Amino acid sequence: xxxxxxxxxxxLARIIALPFQLIVFAxxxxxxxxxxxxxxxxxxxxxxxxxxxRAAIEKQLGLDGSLPTQLMRYLGHTLTFDLGHSYITGxxxxxxxxxxxxATIELTLMGVFLSAVLALGLSYLAVTRPxxxxxxxxxxxxxxxxxxxxxxxxxxxxxxxxATLHWAPAPLGxxxxxxxxVPKVTGLPFLDTILTGRFDASWSMAGHLALPVAxxxxxxxxxxxKMLIGGLEEAVDAAPTRFRIASGASPAMVRLSLVRxxxxxxxxxxxxxxxxxxxxxxxxxxxxxxxxxxxxLSDSVSSGDIPAMQGFLVIxxxxxxxxxxxxxxxxxxxxxRRRPGARTD
Amino acid sequence: MTARNVxxxxxxxxxxxxDPVEGDAPILAVEDLTVRYGTRSGEVTAVDxxxxxxxxxxxxxxxxxxxxxxxxxxxxxxxxxxxxxxxxECSRLDFAGAALDRDTRSRLPRRTPGLSMIFxxxxxxxxxxxxxxxxxxxxxxxxxxxxxxGRPSRADVRERARYWLDRVGLxxxxxxxxxxxxxxxxxxxxxxxxxxxxxxxxxxxxxDEPTSALDASLxxxxxxxxxxxxxxxxxxxxxxxxxILLAQEYTDRTFVMYGGRIxxxxxxxxxxxxxxHPYTVALLRCVPTLASAELDELPTLASVxxxxxxxxxxxxxxxxxxxxxxxxx
Numbered sequence: 268x269x270x271x272x273x274x275x276x277x278x279l280a281r282i283i284a285l286p287f288q289l290i291v292f293a294x295x296x297x298x299x300x301x302x303x304x305x306x307x308x309x310x311x312x313x314x315x316x317x318x319x320x321r322a323a324i325e326k327q328l329g330l331d332g333s334l335p336t337q338l339m340r341y342l343g344h345t346l347t348f349d350l351g352h353s354y355i356t357g358x359x360x361x362x363x364x365x366x367x368x369x370a371t372i373e374l375t376l377m378g379v380f381l382s383a384v385l386a387l388g389l390s391y392l393a394v395t396r397p398x399x400x401x402x403x404x405x406x407x408x409x410x411x412x413x414x415x416x417x418x419x420x421x422x423x424x425x426x427x428x429x430a431t432l433h434w435a436p437a438p439l440g441x442x443x444x445x446x447x448x449v450p451k452v453t454g455l456p457f458l459d460t461i462l463t464g465r466f467d468a469s470w471s472m473a474g475h476l477a478l479p480v481a482x483x484x485x486x487x488x489x490x491x492x493k494m495l496i497g498g499l500e501e502a503v504d505a506a507p508t509r510f511r512i513a514s515g516a517s518p519a520m521v522r523l524s525l526v527r528x529x530x531x532x533x534x535x536x537x538x539x540x541x542x543x544x545x546x547x548x549x550x551x552x553x554x555x556x557x558x559x560x561x562x563x564l565s566d567s568v569s570s571g572d573i574p575a576m577q578g579f580l581v582i583x584x585x586x587x588x589x590x591x592x593x594x595x596x597x598x599x600x601x602x603x604r605r606r607p608g609a610r611t612d
Numbered sequence: 613m614t615a616r617n618v619x620x621x622x623x624x625x626x627x628x629x630x631d632p633v634e635g636d637a638p639i640l641a642v643e644d645l646t647v648r649y650g651t652r653s654g655e656v657t658a659v660d661x662x663x664x665x666x667x668x669x670x671x672x673x674x675x676x677x678x679x680x681x682x683x684x685x686x687x688x689x690x691x692x693x694x695x696x697x698x699x700x701e702c703s704r705l706d707f708a709g710a711a712l713d714r715d716t717r718s719r720l721p722r723r724t725p726g727l728s729m730i731f732x733x734x735x736x737x738x739x740x741x742x743x744x745x746x747x748x749x750x751x752x753x754x755x756x757x758x759x760x761x762g763r764p765s766r767a768d769v770r771e772r773a774r775y776w777l778d779r780v781g782l783x784x785x786x787x788x789x790x791x792x793x794x795x796x797x798x799x800x801x802x803x804x805x806x807x808x809x810x811x812x813x814x815x816x817x818x819x820d821e822p823t824s825a826l827d828a829s830l831x832x833x834x835x836x837x838x839x840x841x842x843x844x845x846x847x848x849x850x851x852x853x854x855x856i857l858l859a860q861e862y863t864d865r866t867f868v869m870y871g872g873r874i875x876x877x878x879x880x881x882x883x884x885x886x887x888x889h890p891y892t893v894a895l896l897r898c899v900p901t902l903a904s905a906e907l908d909e910l911p912t913l914a915s916v917x918x919x920x921x922x923x924x925x926x927x928x929x930x931x932x933x934x935x936x937x938x939x940x941x
Contacts, residue, residue, distance in 0.1 A: 395720045397696060503720055506731050507739040509692050510805070512721055513729035515812030516750040517757070524739050525720070602741050603792060 277606040278596050288588055289581070293345045296580040297338055300573055307354060310571055328354065345581060351574035353567070360578035363563060368582065369454030370441075371559035375548045377457075377476065378483030379541050385484060386491035386533070387526070393492075394499040409496055412489025417547040421482040421554040428478055435478050436471075438555040446471045479551045486547065487540050494536050498529035531598045531605070538594035542587060638665035639816055639848045640689070643704035647681070647688050650697035658684040660872035666816065669846035671839065673859030673880065675895075676869030677913075682852045685869070686820045689850075690729050691721050708815055725758065728814035730838075732821040734801035738793040744804045745789030748773040748811060755812040776807040780837055802826060802834045810841055816848045823858065831855075835862055857899055868892045 272279070308316060308324050316324060325331045329340060329351065344351065350360040393405040428435040436443055441456055449468045452459045457476065460468040502508055502525045511521045549561035560579075567575035599606045647659040659681040666672055676682045687693050688700050691714050705712045708726050715722055731737040739747055752772045756764035764772075777785050780803040793801055802822075809817060822838065823831035839862055842849050853859045859866055860880045868876035868889065875889040887893050894913050909915075 395718055397719050398717060504692075504695070506733075506737045509690075509721070509729070510731060510737045510808070511739060511747075511750075512692075512723045513690055513727070513818075514747075514751045514808045515723055515725075515728065515754050515758075515814070516747075517754040518722065520750045520754070521720070524742070527741055528739070604740060604794060 277599055280607070281592055281595060285588060285592060289585055290342060290346070292584040292588075293342060293581050294338060296577060296584070297341050300577050300580070301334070301337075303573075305571060307571065307573060311354060341577075350578035350581065353572050353575050355567075355570050355572050355575075360574050363575070364560065364578060364582055365454065367558065367560045367563055370456050370557065371545070371548050371552065371561070372586070373455040373457060374476075374479060374483070374551065374557065374559065375541065375544045377480045378487065378544045378548065379537060381480060382484045382488040382491055382540065382544075383533075383537055386488045386495055390492050390495035390499055391526070393496055394503060405492060406496070409489055409493040412493045415486045415489065417482055417486040418550050418554070420486045421479070421551055424478045424482050425554060436474050438478070440556045440558070441472050441475050442468060443471045443475070475555070479555045479557065482551055482554075483544055483547050487544055491533055491536055491540065495529065495533050498532055499525065502526075502529040527601055531601050534594055534597050534601070538590050541590045545583075545586070637709050638706075639668050639670075639708060640666040640850075641704060641706040642689070643702060645685070645688060645700070645702040645705065647684050647693060647701075648699045650699070655699075657872055659688060662872075662874050664867060664874060664877060666848050666850060668815075669843075669848055670865065671842075671849045671851070671863040673856075673863040673866045674850060674852045674869060674874075675854060675856045675859050675866060677854065680869040681872040682869045683820055686729070686818045686850065686852050690727060690818055691724055694719050694721050726815040727818070728809045728812060728816070729818040729820065730805055730809045730822050733825040734805040735793060735798070735825075738801060738805055738808070740793055743790050743792050744777075744796070744808075745773055747808050748776060748789070748804075751808055751812045752776075772811065776811040777804070779841060780804070780807040782807070798826065799830045799833070802830065803837060806834065806838050806841070810838075810845075810847070813845065814847055816850065817842055818850045818852070820852045821854070822851065823853070823855070831858065856895055868895070 307328060307330070308321055311324065312320070322331070329337065331337075332340075341351075348361055350364070352359055353363065356363075389401075389405045390409075392399065393402040393409075396402055425435075425438050429438060442448070446468050449456070449460050449463055449465050452462045457469065457472050460466070460472055505528070507528065508521065508525050511524050516524070548559065549564065551557070552559040552561040563575070564579060566572070567579070595605075642665070643663045645659060645662045646657065649656045649658055662685060674682045674685065684693070689705075691712070693700050694716075707724060712724060714724075738744070749769050752769050753764060756762075756769070773789060774785050777788055782788050782800060782803050788796065788800065788804065793804070796804065802825075817838075819838065823834055826834060835858060839849065841847075849863070851859060851863060856866070860883055863880045866876070866878055866880045866883050867874045868878075868887075868891065870889070870891045876883075876887055876892045878886050878892075883892070884896055887896060898913055
């Protein structure tokens with residue numbers, strides 16, 4: 268038992284550390300937002316509150332007591348997934364995000380996952396078949412990596428495929444107007460259509476998702492392709508690849524070995540890309556009329572809705588910490604030398 | 613001189629019995645192999661119209677200085693020069709009785725069945741992310757399928773992996789099977805590499821500087837392990853080395869490479885008496901012996917060449933022990 272525990276420490280330790288990292292981040296974000304100039308009570312009452320009213324409102328908003336008291340109260344609530352209530356709408360911030368975030372995450376994940384799969388396939392082709400015409404195209408694409416902003420690609424996609432060619436449906440949400448709404452199961456819209464067996468909705472949604480996801484992939488896969496081409500090119504001529512081939516491992520094993528050694532930097536990039544894709548998804552949602560966290564965010568910033576902003580920071584931090592935990596775990600599985608305590612000489 | 617003769621000259625090796633059918637044809641026949649690298653400043657010829665043949669079970673050393681093209685030749689034979697700027701040409705390249713036909717479109721080299729290779733440093737050669745056992749089993753499984761015996765059973769593959777570790781003298785089998793290369797000592801890694809290279813039953817093993825990363829005693833051990841095992845299976849060996857003494861001691865024939873050409877192909881045991889090319893002669897005279905310990909200055913290629921040609925060139929320092937020269941002054 269103890270032996271097993273010690274061997275699994277490399278990932279257990281990271282998972283146990285996760286909530287603590289989140290609490291530290293929540294505290295920092297609380298202090299940051301707290302120091303934003305402005306008086307929420309004055310905003311809410313239009314500067315008309317007398318002392319008694321003021322105290323009541325402060326108590327209601329959780330702004331009474333000293334700073335440490337407020338901080339501890341905030342952290343306590345955060346630990347129980349209570350992110351407070353919006354100053355403006357009075358609705359629970361946690362449930363607002365619960366309603367909107369899954370859709371955005373689904374879009375982001377589709378973009379990142381497809382980018383990763385396509386990038387791996389294309390860069391493998393570009394490296395192993397350098398004289399194939401497709402390889403020239405892939406290398407050309409990699410060269411302009413990062414030079415294709417998502418908002419430009421998105422607008423161009425709508426212009427070409429909806430306005431001009433009429434291939435794509437109108438950019439007005441995830442479902443065509445003649446398709447009934449799908450009951451909520453997980454909150455991930457596309458997954459829900461499958462779980463509820465509403466394949467008509469799946470089909471409609473796939474059509475509506477094609478351009479937005481393509482926009483994310485086109486604007487983001489280039490960086491990955493570039494990175495993977497570099498990694499694979501180095502790995503093809505590396506001694507371990509040659510030794511695998513020469514000693515007589517099967518071609519499938521040689522490919523696996525090659526990719527496993529070339530992958531870690533690209534996995535790290537995928538993690539960074541997830542952050543960009545989340546930002547990109549907010550923009551893409553605006554272009555294609557999708558429901559998601561995009562509009563909620565811009566509203567809360569312009570109205571000075573502190574609980575909503577704070578909630579956003581904590582949630583984004585949680586998502587990022589989770590993504591980078593997954594990135595680290597993936598890399599430590601791919602390359603055991605990255606595990607803490609691995610002896611390398 | 614054919615390859616057969618060489619084997620006979622080297623004395624009867626009880627286990628090195630060549631296949632009677634294939635016996636007369638060489639395992640590897642190369643004619644006019646040329647390798648050119650395209651660089652910014654034009655083409656560089658690394659290997660220049662090299663021709664030779666290797667007999668079944670024969671051991672040949674390919675020696676020469678850095679940049680003589682010996683490693684390039686090894687890589688070309690194994691089919692590893694797939695880069696866009698490298699051009700490999702030859703009028704004949706026969707291996708195991710058939711012309712080698714290689715896919716030139718793929719950048720990822722394909723294996724030449726029956727041709728195995730080991731490299732200088734086991735630390736960088738072994739796959740760093742997989743345990744030794746997994747790397748061994750991958751080869752054993754593929755070899756089992758290639759033999760036409762179908763997919764070998766798991767237990768069978770495991771058994772063979774243990775057997776091979778045992779054969780290269782790694783006793784702590786269970787630990788080594790689970791260990792990754794960085795968890796083993798240098799000597800153990802080298803042995804593990806030899807086991808992986810040989811467990812697929814190759815007909816020819818190309819060893820590119822197999823001992824340069826090891827100290828003298830480990831180098832001899834590794835060399836002996838490698839040659840004992842290849843001897844038992846009558847696998848031909850081409851050892852690429854800059855260590856002319858080690859090469860002479862362990863091989864049947866020695867090829868000396870200089871400036872991209874093979875300038876000498878001699879029986880190893882008689883290399884000292886029969887060498888004719890000035891480079892070989894000079895190289896042999898540079899080998900430090902107990903007698904040369906008496907000298908003020910160890911001979912270098914430059915000093916020996918100057919002596920031979922009678923021209924008193926200013927001695928170029930190529931690995932000369934400078935302090936010795938100062939002491940004598």
